[in-house]
Amino acid sequence: MNNRVVITGLGIWGCLGKNLDEVKESLYTGKSGIGMDMERKAWGYRSGLTGIVEAPQLKGLLDRRARVGLSEEAEYAYMATIEAMKNAKMEMDWVEKNEVGILYGNDSSAKAVSEAIDTIRAKKDTTLLGSGSIFQSMNCTVTMNLSTIFKLKGINFTISAACASGSHSIGLGYLMIKWGLQKHIICGGAQEVNPFAFGSFDGLSAFSIRENDPTKASRPFDRDRDGLVPSGGAATVILEDYESAVKRGAPILAEVIGYGFSSNGDHISNSNVDGQVRSLNMALDGAGIKAADIDYINAHATSTPGGDRTEAQAIDMVFGETRPLVSSTKSMTGHECWMAGASEIVYSMLMMQNNFVAPNINFENPDEASAKLNIATKTTEKNIDVFLSNSFGFGGTNSSLIVKKIK
Amino acid sequence: MTQEEIISKINEFLVEEFEVDAEKIIPTSNLRETLDLDSLDYVDLVVIIESNFGFKVVAEDFINIHTFQDFYDYVNRKVAEKATA
Numbered sequence: 001m002n003n004r005v006v007i008t009g010l011g012i013w014g015c016l017g018k019n020l021d022e023v024k025e026s027l028y029t030g031k032s033g034i035g036m037d038m039e040r041k042a043w044g045y046r047s048g049l050t051g052i053v054e055a056p057q058l059k060g061l062l063d064r065r066a067r068v069g070l071s072e073e074a075e076y077a078y079m080a081t082i083e084a085m086k087n088a089k090m091e092m093d094w095v096e097k098n099e100v101g102i103l104y105g106n107d108s109s110a111k112a113v114s115e116a117i118d119t120i121r122a123k124k125d126t127t128l129l130g131s132g133s134i135f136q137s138m139n140c141t142v143t144m145n146l147s148t149i150f151k152l153k154g155i156n157f158t159i160s161a162a163c164a165s166g167s168h169s170i171g172l173g174y175l176m177i178k179w180g181l182q183k184h185i186i187c188g189g190a191q192e193v194n195p196f197a198f199g200s201f202d203g204l205s206a207f208s209i210r211e212n213d214p215t216k217a218s219r220p221f222d223r224d225r226d227g228l229v230p231s232g233g234a235a236t237v238i239l240e241d242y243e244s245a246v247k248r249g250a251p252i253l254a255e256v257i258g259y260g261f262s263s264n265g266d267h268i269s270n271s272n273v274d275g276q277v278r279s280l281n282m283a284l285d286g287a288g289i290k291a292a293d294i295d296y297i298n299a300h301a302t303s304t305p306g307g308d309r310t311e312a313q314a315i316d317m318v319f320g321e322t323r324p325l326v327s328s329t330k331s332m333t334g335h336e337c338w339m340a341g342a343s344e345i346v347y348s349m350l351m352m353q354n355n356f357v358a359p360n361i362n363f364e365n366p367d368e369a370s371a372k373l374n375i376a377t378k379t380t381e382k383n384i385d386v387f388l389s390n391s392f393g394f395g396g397t398n399s400s401l402i403v404k405k406i407k
Numbered sequence: 408m409t410q411e412e413i414i415s416k417i418n419e420f421l422v423e424e425f426e427v428d429a430e431k432i433i434p435t436s437n438l439r440e441t442l443d444l445d446s447l448d449y450v451d452l453v454v455i456i457e458s459n460f461g462f463k464v465v466a467e468d469f470i471n472i473h474t475f476q477d478f479y480d481y482v483n484r485k486v487a488e489k490a491t492a
């Protein structure tokens with residue numbers, strides 16, 4: 001089968017805003033969501049920089065039984081998903097009668113795990129963890145909770161693929177629908193934002209230490225970048241088979257036309273041009289389009305010296321002749337890790353829907369590799385018919401998604 | 408802690424944590440049915456009792472607790488035992 005796969009709903013909760021409207025405004029104005037968490041400094045972090053994400057207030061929205069199982073990232077995912085389901089016109093009574101699945105990216109639940117172990121050590125009694133701890137602690141915390149809350153009856157599992165988790169969730173959802181195995185899938189990515197989650201990453205000296213100027217710290221592709229800024233939240237992208245979406249009267253927002261993936265077969269943390277180029281070419285080949293057809297690339301670029309250089313080289317190798325506009329929205333959000341691949345589809349969709357390319361803020365001076373790219377340094381009014389979004393993760397996992405406007 | 412204080416504290420956390428309407432808490436009413444407790448909720452009840460009264464409930468103790476009054480009496484007895492221990 002070769003079904004068309006469309007996006008019918010979007011939702012987001014993150015450091016640029018708590019809904020699509022707020023996030024669109026932040027993207028358009030180039031507003032940074034980065035600040036300082038002094039608790040991390042007290043914990044011995046090298047960098048206290050982080051995306052600042054508000055905690056949702058769920059009392060009144062969900063009953064106690066549903067709330068106690070939600071980890072921090074699952075709370076974000078719930079908020080993003082109710083927004084996406086609302087604008088996809090997916091009512092609960094319809095969902096209960098149809099086979100709706102969930103494939104969500106998540107690769108840790110460090111806070112829930114750490115707090116549980118602390119309680120066991122202090123109390124010497126596992127019962128005192130309470131009933132919610134297990135459902136908060138597992139990597140599949142988002143999918144197990146949301147599938148229960150929304151009474152989902154389709155495919156149901158979590159994708160753990162480091163910083164490409166969210167992107168692969170959409171890619172796998174795309175394939176499941178394209179091949180006729182599912183008709184409606186809630187995809188997305190979630191990332192916890194707390195001191196438990198990022199200590200080991202901080203320990204690699206991967207984070208920016210430009211603490212005296214937080215909004216300038218994340219500067220992908222800029223010559224003077226000194227590391228990434230960890231961030232998070234959740235983003236939901238609802239995918240549906242085109243015919244089914246039309247039949248139920250869903251809004252058709254765009255079409256997913258390509259998914260490329262690859263593994264570097266190389267270093268555990270260093271990126272690799274060949275692996276990324278294979279992912280990019282696979283996405284283009286699958287979509288049946290040429291490099292010249294891409295109007296905008298939402299880069300993975302996280303603001304690390306090595307990673308950005310590799311991606312700039314890979315993009316130049318594939319798009320060197322056509323030089324589409326490129327920006328890394330991580331310049332505003334920081335690195336949303338497990339969430340990033342999904343949130344960056346949401347950001348790019350907002351740009352496509354509103355005819356602009358969000359700026360790669362803090363890009364002041366190129367280095368040798370980024371000088372070859374056409375980087376959007378300021379908000380650019382532009383019609384986007386087709387965009388590509390890159391996501392790359394530790395272990396050398398690569399994912400590239402291509403989305404096309406519905407005309 | 409007096410018996411009245413214990414009852415007041417129990418009712419307070421049942422309203423706060425289990426989100427039951429205060430007017431539905433009647434001593435002769437069935438605890439499980441009123442609070443709509445499932446097996447997972449009993450685990451949370453153990454945690455709440457421990458944090459409020461400092462003793463650990465064993466699962467078997469719940470077998471003989473049917474009404475809110477049974478629950479008050481049980482907690483009252485355990486608190487008294489703890490005080491004299």
